[in-house]
Amino acid sequence: SQQGEEDPQALSIQEGENATMNCSYKTSINNLQWYRQNSGRGLVHLILIRSNEREKHSGRLRVTLDTSKKSSSLLITASRAADTASYFCAPDVGAQKLVFGQGTRLTINP
Amino acid sequence: DAMVIQNPRYQVTQFGKPVTLSCSQTLNHNVMYWYQQKSSQAPKLLFHYYDKDFNNEADTPDNFQSRRPNTSFCFLDIRSPGLGDAAMYLCATSRDRDVRTDTQYFGPGTRLTVL
Numbered sequence: 001s002q003q004g005e006e007d008p009q010a011l012s013i014q015e016g017e018n019a020t021m022n023c024s025y026k027t028s029i030n031n032l033q034w035y036r037q038n039s040g041r042g043l044v045h046l047i048l049i050r051s052n053e054r055e056k057h058s059g060r061l062r063v064t065l066d067t068s069k070k071s072s073s074l075l076i077t078a079s080r081a082a083d084t085a086s087y088f089c090a091p092d093v094g095a096q097k098l099v100f101g102q103g104t105r106l107t108i109n110p
Numbered sequence: 111d112a113m114v115i116q117n118p119r120y121q122v123t124q125f126g127k128p129v130t131l132s133c134s135q136t137l138n139h140n141v142m143y144w145y146q147q148k149s150s151q152a153p154k155l156l157f158h159y160y161d162k163d164f165n166n167e168a169d170t171p172d173n174f175q176s177r178r179p180n181t182s183f184c185f186l187d188i189r190s191p192g193l194g195d196a197a198m199y200l201c202a203t204s205r206d207r208d209v210r211t212d213t214q215y216f217g218p219g220t221r222l223t224v225l
Contacts, residue, residue: 003152033213042217043153043200044216045215048211048213096207096208097155098155098214100153105150
């Protein structure tokens with residue numbers, strides 16, 4: 001499969017804690033993108049990390065990429081209730097399209 | 111604000127009754143995409159338009175068609191909806207279709223119910 005596979009499928013944490021979700025893929029990539037989807041809404045682009053980058057930050061988000069392990073992780077620090085959403089990775093395997101994994105469903109408990 | 115708009119947000123149709131979903135964008139992007147997302151599943155690309163050039167995914171059923179009369183608008187037509195077509199339909203745009211650099215902007219989606 002060309003898509004990434006997110007792990008865990010579901011994650012529930014307390015507000016203020018950090019949340020980490022992972023994405024694994026099977027072939028070499030050009031880049032990898034992370035998207036967020038709030039319940040019943042469209043996806044929102046979070047961050048794009050290129051294959052020659054190892055880490056990237058955007059606000060409370062930190063994305064890492066390990067091409068040797070074919071994996072990426074998304075860390076959300078100091079989580080808030082508004083971070084409750086599904087998070088999808090989309091590795092670019094040269095197919096000229098985004099292919100999303102099943103996503104990680106993150107719940108932030110007050 | 112520039113955005114991607116989908117109408118209606120909720121659509122109910124009857125089994126076999128044709129239905130059209132609408133997407134418009136104010137971003138002036140070249141590419142418009144249609145995705146199908148079933149409950150708790152990944153969004154699945156149905157097809158996309160690069161300008162007026164239509165690109166169908168190999169596994170998209172013939173029941174699904176699309177039209178792009180101009181840069182701003184794109185329509186998804188389901189000729190004979192079946193119960194299995196009940197899903198969220200997401201429209202997205204991108205400036206170009208180079209996924210190495212371009213990100214996609216999604217609309218809020220249309221949730222289709224088939225009775």
